[in-house]
Amino acid sequence: MDVYHVVLFIHIVTLLVAAGVTAVVKLAIGRRARARTVGDVLDWHGVLMSASKLFPICLVAFVLTGSYMLSLSGAQWSSAFIVAGLVGVVLLLASGVFLGTKGKALKQMLDAIAKNGADQPAPKLVAPPLVGALPLVNTGIALAVAFDMVTKPLSMPVALGIVGIGIVLGAALSMRGSEVPASAPVSGEASSSS
Numbered sequence: 669m670d671v672y673h674v675v676l677f678i679h680i681v682t683l684l685v686a687a688g689v690t691a692v693v694k695l696a697i698g699r700r701a702r703a704r705t706v707g708d709v710l711d712w713h714g715v716l717m718s719a720s721k722l723f724p725i726c727l728v729a730f731v732l733t734g735s736y737m738l739s740l741s742g743a744q745w746s747s748a749f750i751v752a753g754l755v756g757v758v759l760l761l762a763s764g765v766f767l768g769t770k771g772k773a774l775k776q777m778l779d780a781i782a783k784n785g786a787d788q789p790a791p792k793l794v795a796p797p798l799v800g801a802l803p804l805v806n807t808g809i810a811l812a813v814a815f816d817m818v819t820k821p822l823s824m825p826v827a828l829g830i831v832g833i834g835i836v837l838g839a840a841l842s843m844r845g846s847e848v849p850a851s852a853p854v855s856g857e858a859s860s861s862s
């Protein structure tokens with residue numbers, strides 16, 4: 669046992685924590701979309717927003733533990749898998765800030781409606797396409813970076829291409845998931861998510 673592998677363990681635990689938070693967030697998005705009253709929408713939105721606060725902490729932990737491992741191993745910051753990891757972190761951070769802003773705006777709107785009574789029917793909300801797609805795109809980015817970290821491609825275009833494939837697959841899956849039969853009601857769809 670050495671320090672390097674203890675830090676690598678913390679790096680991997682960070683991935684497990686992020687995966688757990690992702691599961692909670694996906695559950696909250698689903699329950700929020702099916703909530704019948706504005707009070708329930710607010711409750712699930714609160715769960716989503718609270719859990720999402722752990723994402724930026726995970727990103728900081730990835731960078732800190734990753735940097736420490738690099739300082740110990742003497743590996744290059746310009747290695748393809750490291751650059752892909754940093755690109756992934758920047759993309760996830762940008763996406764998180766965007767979704768966080770949308771989430772706060774939605775909370776204000778729901779709070780305003782709930783002032784007249786939390787038992788009112790849930791408002792009819794439709795997520796903008798980007799907001800609906802980003803949660804799965806984020807999962808695609810994280811899985812692609814994990815793939816890069818494990819396989820360590822030597823070529824930069826390959827490492828970044830894998831991140832690109834993760835984004836495209838995440839976006840494609842989110843489009844499949846958002847297909848709604850023309851006759852189906854769209855009440856209660858989320859207008860913000862993480």
Ligand code: HEM
Pocket residue numbers: 676679680683730731732733734735737738750753754756757809810811813814817818819
């Ligand atoms: C979304 C962000 C990230 C994810 C999901 C991720 C995931 C992983 C995983 C699963 C491993 C284990 C690979 C193995 O042992 O075979 C790993 C290793 C590693 N990661 Fe990351 N990582 C991320 C970000 C970063 C960043 C930003 C850095 C650098 C600043 C970094 C540096 C490293 C290093 C140096 C290793 C050790 C490689 C080895 O010894 O084999 N990671 N990462």
